[in-house]
Amino acid sequence: MPEHSEHIVSPKIYLTIFIALIIGTSLTTWAAFQNFGPFNIVIALAIATAKATLVVLFFMHARYSERRTRLVIICAIFWLAIMLALTLSDYQTRQPRMSRLVAPVAFYRA
Amino acid sequence: MPREHYLNASYGIRSWLLTTDHKRIALLYLVSVTFFFFVGGVFATMIRIHLLTPEGALVSPETYNKLFTMHGVAMIFFFLIPSIPAVLGNFLIPPMIGAKDLAFPKINLLSWYIYIIGGCFALYSFSTGGLDTGWTFYTPLSSIYSNSAVTPAVIGIFINGFSSILTGLNFIVTIHTMRAPGMTWFRLPLFAWAHYATSLIMILGTPVVAITLLLAGLERMFHLGFFNPAMGGDPILFQHLFWFYSHPAVYIMVLPAMGVVSEIIPTFARKPIFGYSFIAASSIAIAVIGFLVWAHHLFMTGMSTYAALAFSFLSYLVAIPSAVKVFNWTATLYKGSISWDAPMLYALGFIGLFTIGGLTGLFLACLGLDMHIHDTYFVIAHFHYIMVGGAVMGYVGGLHYWWPKMTGKLYPEALSRFAAITLFVGFNLTFFPQFILGYLGMPRRYHSYPPEFQVLNVLSTAGASILALGYLLPIVYLTWSMRYGKVAGPNPWPATGLEWKTDSPPPTENFHVTPVVDWEPYDYRNRPDLGLVAGAPLAPAHGDD
Amino acid sequence: MHRTGELYGQFQTLEQQKESATFGMWIFLVTEVLFFGGMFLTYTINRHEYFTAFGVGSNTLDITLGTANTIVLIMSSFTMAMAVWSAQTAKKKLVPLFLILTLALGCVFLGIKFVEYKQKFDHHLIPGRGFDVSYCISNPASCGLQGKALEEERAEVEKAFTSDPDTNSHAQLYFSLYFAMTGLHALHMIVGAGLIIWLIKVSLRGRFTPQYNTPVEIVGLYWHFVDIVWIYLFPLLYLIDRHR
Numbered sequence: 001m002p003e004h005s006e007h008i009v010s011p012k013i014y015l016t017i018f019i020a021l022i023i024g025t026s027l028t029t030w031a032a033f034q035n036f037g038p039f040n041i042v043i044a045l046a047i048a049t050a051k052a053t054l055v056v057l058f059f060m061h062a063r064y065s066e067r068r069t070r071l072v073i074i075c076a077i078f079w080l081a082i083m084l085a086l087t088l089s090d091y092q093t094r095q096p097r098m099s100r101l102v103a104p105v106a107f108y109r110a
Numbered sequence: 111m112p113r114e115h116y117l118n119a120s121y122g123i124r125s126w127l128l129t130t131d132h133k134r135i136a137l138l139y140l141v142s143v144t145f146f147f148f149v150g151g152v153f154a155t156m157i158r159i160h161l162l163t164p165e166g167a168l169v170s171p172e173t174y175n176k177l178f179t180m181h182g183v184a185m186i187f188f189f190l191i192p193s194i195p196a197v198l199g200n201f202l203i204p205p206m207i208g209a210k211d212l213a214f215p216k217i218n219l220l221s222w223y224i225y226i227i228g229g230c231f232a233l234y235s236f237s238t239g240g241l242d243t244g245w246t247f248y249t250p251l252s253s254i255y256s257n258s259a260v261t262p263a264v265i266g267i268f269i270n271g272f273s274s275i276l277t278g279l280n281f282i283v284t285i286h287t288m289r290a291p292g293m294t295w296f297r298l299p300l301f302a303w304a305h306y307a308t309s310l311i312m313i314l315g316t317p318v319v320a321i322t323l324l325l326a327g328l329e330r331m332f333h334l335g336f337f338n339p340a341m342g343g344d345p346i347l348f349q350h351l352f353w354f355y356s357h358p359a360v361y362i363m364v365l366p367a368m369g370v371v372s373e374i375i376p377t378f379a380r381k382p383i384f385g386y387s388f389i390a391a392s393s394i395a396i397a398v399i400g401f402l403v404w405a406h407h408l409f410m411t412g413m414s415t416y417a418a419l420a421f422s423f424l425s426y427l428v429a430i431p432s433a434v435k436v437f438n439w440t441a442t443l444y445k446g447s448i449s450w451d452a453p454m455l456y457a458l459g460f461i462g463l464f465t466i467g468g469l470t471g472l473f474l475a476c477l478g479l480d481m482h483i484h485d486t487y488f489v490i491a492h493f494h495y496i497m498v499g500g501a502v503m504g505y506v507g508g509l510h511y512w513w514p515k516m517t518g519k520l521y522p523e524a525l526s527r528f529a530a531i532t533l534f535v536g537f538n539l540t541f542f543p544q545f546i547l548g549y550l551g552m553p554r555r556y557h558s559y560p561p562e563f564q565v566l567n568v569l570s571t572a573g574a575s576i577l578a579l580g581y582l583l584p585i586v587y588l589t590w591s592m593r594y595g596k597v598a599g600p601n602p603w604p605a606t607g608l609e610w611k612t613d614s615p616p617p618t619e620n621f622h623v624t625p626v627v628d629w630e631p632y633d634y635r636n637r638p639d640l641g642l643v644a645g646a647p648l649a650p651a652h653g654d655d
Numbered sequence: 656m657h658r659t660g661e662l663y664g665q666f667q668t669l670e671q672q673k674e675s676a677t678f679g680m681w682i683f684l685v686t687e688v689l690f691f692g693g694m695f696l697t698y699t700i701n702r703h704e705y706f707t708a709f710g711v712g713s714n715t716l717d718i719t720l721g722t723a724n725t726i727v728l729i730m731s732s733f734t735m736a737m738a739v740w741s742a743q744t745a746k747k748k749l750v751p752l753f754l755i756l757t758l759a760l761g762c763v764f765l766g767i768k769f770v771e772y773k774q775k776f777d778h779h780l781i782p783g784r785g786f787d788v789s790y791c792i793s794n795p796a797s798c799g800l801q802g803k804a805l806e807e808e809r810a811e812v813e814k815a816f817t818s819d820p821d822t823n824s825h826a827q828l829y830f831s832l833y834f835a836m837t838g839l840h841a842l843h844m845i846v847g848a849g850l851i852i853w854l855i856k857v858s859l860r861g862r863f864t865p866q867y868n869t870p871v872e873i874v875g876l877y878w879h880f881v882d883i884v885w886i887y888l889f890p891l892l893y894l895i896d897r898h899r
Binding site for chain 3 (some may be wrong): 008009011014015017018019021022025028029032033035040044047048051052053055056059060064065068072073075076077079080083084087088091101
């Protein structure tokens, strides 16, 4: 068994992260009301990912944990990416597009 | 005063239903999966009898739809997926790695109860209106149009998913943290490697099918819309999500069987396994690549042609690690001193049937050919070669191989060999004609067929009755042997795994003292402690029967 | 398996036990990622296809309540982290205090969520026969809409219906996802709240020490994960097409 020495994160760091998360929340709400065209969603997801990363690294102590835990986190992200990317590969290349393939709603009302 | 072991450590119904001993939980699973095997088997029998005549001999078309659906649901979700991991894996992984129990014994018991609750929902669905959506639950049939009892079935499978997640979680943590001193990763039995890979699929795939069926269930129960084309949703999305789990689920069934075969082959060939690290790595590779191929089930249902090309290519890749295993097993057999014990017969049967099943899978991964054979009996034959010829052969073989360990008694050898051969013959007679039927164009899931297909269908039904005998025999003689079988020593074969170093049946804590592993795996030429040294004559496994 | 003090019989050492429990929770969180992932995929594909309708749906959500809830949840994550810290540093009095704070904040979150659900129910925004995405425009009084806000809302919805005549159906896809995703998230909160109540009970007996605090630690992991899900849900559900 690897020697497992516990790392105690100080309340100061927790507080810093907490403030950063609050700033992130304000930032994302503010950004949503600006018109960045197609980049609105990119900005929203980037901020969310930054916030999530802070939570994982500090609140969940991933920054101080052993290699195995990091591997687990990477696996989760990797498999999520597989699911999203390979499914989207279908939708991005589908001819005709999905909404054209599905019958108009009036069809089901008839 | 008989020696105390896990079976006689305590008595009474409570000592079983509240046990946290992984060995007892494995036996609880053994009984319950056998029950579902019979439920599924009854439906299979009715399907085969119905298909004796072209117009259908037994049931109405609606009932026929229910029969094949319920056969699939019972066999896949409630028999095949839990079979080897929850019975053999549960029983053997701790002693194989030198642990006293799994890391979370209470969660292990919980997973059995979850399985039973899920199973009750499924049985409720079967008995109150049945289920006619196909085991794949494609929307919008399942979520809107079907009039059968879809809701309880979906709830049952959703619940049952957590049983499999918890089993996988338990195995992964156990293999990581509970190994005995000296049991390094590359001394792990290949059975444990296979279960590690299986567990990966269980924890990464099962939640996806759970949420997918939940969404379909919400569509049905509360008229929400996710895939509903009447709201503009896309039913193909359901298929993507469903197969993201359900294709890898095939590897949940077959990987543990490969683990069983990897244990049996070196034992009865009396040789170290050929290419240990390749077999271990190929298990992981199958688990990973298995997640990249799911959309080959969607080639004909309206997905993008470009994506289909990519998925077709990726599907071919799975053949590589699978072939690595088959070649390594054959290389292990080469110049081995082979004994034809019953487990070995099952293992050899597995190799042959799995190879046929795997190679015909390549036919189906081929875009052009799939157009012709998609949704025909060719598909049925292909996946039964993998699931029955592969997974069930491995399961029954494994049960024989570890039966002395589990019960302390030997099974009757001659009868077992007869059963193994019966199973092999019956299986091929049942499913080989279906390859031809499919190639000739007989579609799956139809209650009737043109008269020219009758001969092949009758052959298949005849084979199914032999197959049934092949399954009934082991159940009878294995039960018989628990009372009347010859007493097995701790290591009747003898085999090199750590689980054989303890008593049969093992004590509750598996080992009286924590073992220390100082040997390499499958070292059949260099284990003087077991009487196994290079060139020594083979000690007979056990007496005549 | 017998238990000696804090050590369960299947383990050799407390170290091993802690390591296994924490690792087990991480593995469980992986399954949760994939569990929610299936819904995020469904969301992505439907939103990609019906952006206008999703925008209309998203604009009916109350951004003040949503932002407030995000902050409440982040605060509860902070107090949870502090509970873990208190256990690790032997501040026996602080552990239950921080846990109670976490629980209270969790309940505030669920309360606000309930208010939001009630609003959607009143505004005919539950998918099904009675669903009407323009309900608030035809009945501004019952939604508290008036003046400029009403005009903006009307223009928005009318524009949506011109570009996508089936907006009413497609908006149901949005609301189905809204209820499924926030509903499952809320269910996870409720489970978490139950776990925290159990922790409070144990911590009041002073059981958590620097040597034994794994339960606080792993419930904390779970709680933070639920927070992360919300960190994504908030922009994806509340912040679509907000700019004018």
